[in-house]
Amino acid sequence: MIFRNRSLARLGAAALLASGVFTAMGTPAHAAGTETDLALQAVVGMKTTANAEGKFGWVKISNMGAGTPTELIVKADVSKVDFDKALISPFTEDCTMDGDGRPELVTCKVAKEDIPGPGETAEVLVFVVKNPDAAREAYSAPVTFSIESPDDTDKSNNSATATVEITTDSGVDLGVVVQDVKTRFDPEAEEEQPAAPLRPGDSAIVFGQVINQGDLIGKGVKLTFRLPEGVTFAGPVEACTYGADKRTAVCEDKAFQFEPQMVLFLPMPVVVDKGVKAPSTLPGGSLEAEALGSLPVDSPLARKSTRSTIGKAEVLSAADPRFTDLDPTDNKDDYAVVVAAGTGGEGGGGDGDGGGLPVTGAQTTLIGGIGGAVLVAGAVMFVVARRRRIVLVTPGDEKPTA
Incomplete structure (x- = not known):
């Protein structure tokens, strides 16, 4: 079963970004992609306070190589998340959610103008949205994030597991x-x-x-x-x-x-x-x-x-x-x-x-x-x-x- 990102966007916007903020910045186009080394440096901002509706964190990506990739995909394995309690998902303008009856894998394509060039950095938003009716107690779950690109020459630094925490603090x-x-x-x-x-x-x-x-x-x-x-x-x-x-x-x-x-x-x-x-x-x-x-x-x-x-x-x-x-x-x-x-x-x-x-x-x-x-x-x-x-x-x- 495939869940298109439009429903995800509506849910995230209604639950979190109704009180949220987007930032967009014009950046110059990169040159044609060549072999490079993309690295998923960290996933941050995965812990919420008691009275917040939710928050957004970031997947931090660095280009450690000499070329600009032609394509960049960010994935999140959310198979261990109870979606009755929380919505956890990366977000770009082009995302899909796959799963057999429930979301298990989120796949998001990063816009070409947002792909980092040599030495540059990029952040991909991650929604952490609580279900106020079901998340009254502390809850945590592991989510594994990964990046993929056909131009990436080193796959050893392409994934990281973060613990999403819904706290009562x-x-x-x-x-x-x-x-x-x-x-x-x-x-x-x-x-x-x-x-x-x-x-x-x-x-x-x-x-x-x-x-x-x-x-x-x-x-x-x-x-x-x-x-x-x-x-x-x-x-x-x-x-x-x-x-x-x-x-x-x-x-x-x-x-x-x-x-x-x-x-x-x-x-x-x-x-x-x-x-x-x-x-x-x-x-x-x-x-x-x-x-x-x-x-x-x-x-x-x-x-x-x-x-x-x-x-x-x-x-x-x-x-x-x-x-x-x-x-x-x-x-x-x-x-x-x-x-x-x-x-x-x-x-x-x-x-x-x-x-x-x-x-x-x-x-x-x-x-x-x-x-x-x-x-x-x-x-x-x-x-x-x-x-x-x-x-x-x-x-x-x-x-x-x-």
Whole structure:
């Protein structure tokens, strides 16, 4: 029996993404595929808090070879999952579910433009959706994920087994996703910019996303950015301290309240060194998020403004044994910076290759003391439904919220 992904999409969207968020980012097309080595690095974000409807995690895939595959398939063996209690499934636009009377194997084809090139990374969404009528007690089940490609020369690193956990515990649950950086962007420009490859000397934006999928407010947040060698931060951002080499930034706001189902969108301006060899892919970038404490969502002391003081609210310290990020597996994401051949210039100069989605100007309000207004790439889109709040944490002029 074959279950087409349309029914799966409806179920996942109704149960989880009704309060969820999709992210799509335009990326340049890859060259024709050749032999390569794809690796399934990890499956993260498979543990839910007690009062969350569900969450999404990620299958993390890296291209460790010298070529771009022509095709990539992600599979999940869900034969040991009780679907009366939970729906567990990877998700792309092209998925099927196979089984004899019940789902046993999910097969998803990754869109060609999302297949990672040499040195690049990719994340495939995984839904973890609870049945509220049947998942009132703790439940766990193993799910084996695998990747397949006709161009993959090493099958030894193509699978991983993760334990999906439906818990009765409450907590903060931060998740981080960072896209590979592939296009140049000038944050000082006042006009629309055509999407174009990133080259030595160009400016760009590292787009990070942090989401609280837990059922407690994160009291205070600490964000640690690391850039690949050959890339440096373009300028100071309020509430951030920088390493001597300008490749590490630690941004901390002890008063910020990171509410459940809130998303922080984090564009950080960077510059590629003029002397970087091109074409090349620069690995080693990462973003890690940490909540410094927690606060119950129904506390009368939980403030609505992200800039007011907390007063006498009881806040649990991260050192308190009662506080923990319930699922720390997805608190950090790695990314690469992809540099194309050719000569760029300071602030995103150089000859343009044209095409792609335009970059549009959008003024955003400061939230949590780490951000301000900045021009944000229109190629990055959040589709937001009920109860989901988005917070943009961006460099620029500080403007308090109303």
